[in-house]
Amino acid sequence: MGKTLILGATGNLGGLTAARLYRSAPQTLRAATSRDAGIRRLDRKFPGAEAVLCDWNDEASLIEAMRGVSKILVVTPDLVTDESVVTLNIIRAAQKTGAVELVVRLLGMPPGFTLEQADPAYVGARCGAGLHxxxxPLLDASGLPVCYVNVPAWLMFNLQSFVAADVKAHRRIAMPATTDCPRMWVSEGDVAEVFARILSGDAAEHAGQEYLLTSPDRHSYADLARVFTEVLGEPVAYADDDQPLRDAMGPAFDQLMTYLSHETGSYAAVRHVDTLTRMLGRPPETLHDYITARKELYS
Ligand SMILES: NC(=O)c1ccc[n+]([C@@H]2O[C@H](COP(=O)([O-])OP(=O)(O)OC[C@H]3O[C@@H](n4cnc5c(N)ncnc54)[C@H](OP(=O)(O)O)[C@@H]3O)[C@@H](O)[C@H]2O)c1
Known part of the structure; x- marks a missing residue:
């Protein structure tokens, strides 16, 4: 059996997925990072597994990282990635390697959404659907055995980035009202578990599939405040205030706001399908479960 290469193994989703694979089959894991510091971190986290240096802007380093690899997970970061460079490099390297049985790629876009339909500002913001x-289309045209895991929802780790500090300090969800809409929320743990199941399974079964991960409920910021109120046992209110998001995003604030101005509408028509329950054999983690399990972050 070939190795499983995790591109982005120091990241949120890549790291959680690598940890699951490490627990079940450490000898098959090849965890990649583009930074020397990342190698030290991966060596500490996954002793005995392989950690490799690989920059997806450099095709030669991808080819080297893909030697002996049969499965690959690709999770690209928001705000910075030029998919027209990165994805083409990954495709070319996988084609040259010739032994890749499955490329698993994270998406977060309404099913069927195309580049032609996308406002150039959406694409230019390099976030979420604007990346994917x-x-x-590049992966679709590559002829590679690709499996998409598509999450047109907010990942629950956004709570830590966007609202945790203000919930803790002021018992409020402070986010700009222009970014509010009834959103689906999916936990990063559930997404990583889906990735790990696919990567541990039969490549032929997953090649050509697109798994849509959604939640049965939608939450506006006011709904989210109600969940925090229930879990913390103290009133948490929604406030239309962009300062905490400005503080969290720094110079990338305007870029994120451009993305969100499109995302609020573009995910609205996405219908819930029960893929998560089918793939995990249990219901997905709810916002209530997630916040309860991390109560100390908000108290
Ligand atoms: N937040 C949400 O609500 C949400 C919802 C749906 C989908 N998504 C999607 O989720 C993705 C982000 O996931 P995440 O938060 O898990 O990502 P992340 O933590 O930002 O991780 C990105 C990874 O990319 C690696 N990387 C960066 N530059 C690289 C390079 N030049 N060569 C190779 N690797 C490089 C980083 O590793 P090193 O720096 O160590 O190299 C890091 O491990 C985005 O595509 C986003 O659109 C997000």
Whole structure:
């Protein structure tokens, strides 16, 4: 059996997935990072597994990282990735390697959304669907055995980035009202478990599939405040205030706001399908479960 290469193994989703694979089959894991500091971190986290240095802007380093690899997970970061460079490099390297049985790629876009339909500002913001709408047609045309895991929802780790500090300090969800809409929320743990199941399974079964991960409920910021109120046992209110998001995002604030101005509408028509329950054999983690399990972050 070939190795499983995790591109982005120091990241949120890549790291959680690598940890699951490490627990079940450490000898098959090849965890990649583009930074020397990342190698030290991966060596500490996954002793005995392989940690490799690989920059997806450099095709030669991808080819080297893909030697002996049969499965690959690709999770690209928001705000910075040029998918037209990164995805083409990954495709070319996988084609040259010739032994890749499965490329698993994260998406977060309304099913069927195309580059032609996307406002150039959406694409230019390099976030979420603005990234994935560029990557998907390139992968579709590559002839590689690709499996998409598509999450047109907010990942629950956004709570830590966007609202945790203000919930803790002021018992409020402070986010700009222009970014509010009834959103689906999916936990990063559930997404990583789906990735790990696919990567541990039969490549032929997953090649050509697109798994849509959604939640049965939608939450506006006011709904989210109600969940915090229930879990913490103290009133948490929604406030239309962009300062905490400005503080969290720094110079990338305007870029994120451009993305969100499109995302609030574009995910609205996405219908819930019960893929998560089917793949995990249990219901997905709810916001209530997730916040309860991390109560100390908000108290
Ligand atoms: N937040 C949400 O609500 C949400 C919802 C749906 C989908 N998504 C999607 O989730 C993705 C982000 O996931 P995440 O938060 O898990 O990502 P992340 O933590 O930002 O991780 C990104 C990874 O990319 C690696 N990387 C960066 N530059 C690289 C390079 N030049 N060569 C190779 N690797 C490089 C980083 O590793 P090193 O720096 O160590 O190299 C890091 O491990 C985005 O595509 C986003 O659109 C997000």
């Amino acid at each position: 709408v560029v990557a998907k």
